[in-house]
Amino acid sequence: MTAQENPEIQPADGMSGAAPQPLDPWFLDLLACPSCPEHLSLTLNAAQDALHCGCGRYAFPIRDGIPILLTDEAELLDPIAEPGQLKKP
Numbered sequence: 001m002t003a004q005e006n007p008e009i010q011p012a013d014g015m016s017g018a019a020p021q022p023l024d025p026w027f028l029d030l031l032a033c034p035s036c037p038e039h040l041s042l043t044l045n046a047a048q049d050a051l052h053c054g055c056g057r058y059a060f061p062i063r064d065g066i067p068i069l070l071t072d073e074a075e076l077l078d079p080i081a082e083p084g085q086l087k088k089p
Contacts, residue, residue, distance in 0.1 A: 023044065023062070023067070034071065036083040038055075049062055050075070053083075054083070057077060058071070058077060059074060061073060
């Protein structure tokens with residue numbers, strides 16, 4: 001049976017046509033960069049399609065409302081950024 005025959009069946013690829021639910025601020029507060037030894041906090045970018053590491057080195061994509069916190073999937077924003085060089089507040 002297909003989704004056209006039964007409207008209760010949703011496509012498995014996440015392409016149901018609905019926009020993904022935005023990430024809640026409390027959830028974002030729980031996340032940390034998996035690539036930095038300091039596990040710096042992540043911030044949502046302006047387009048709300050990626051999470052940026054506090055050191056500025058990585059941007060982790062958000063797909064279908066799910067943050068992909070894998071270094072292999074991250075975009076390298078600044079190859080010379082070092083988390084240890086940040087000043088602690």
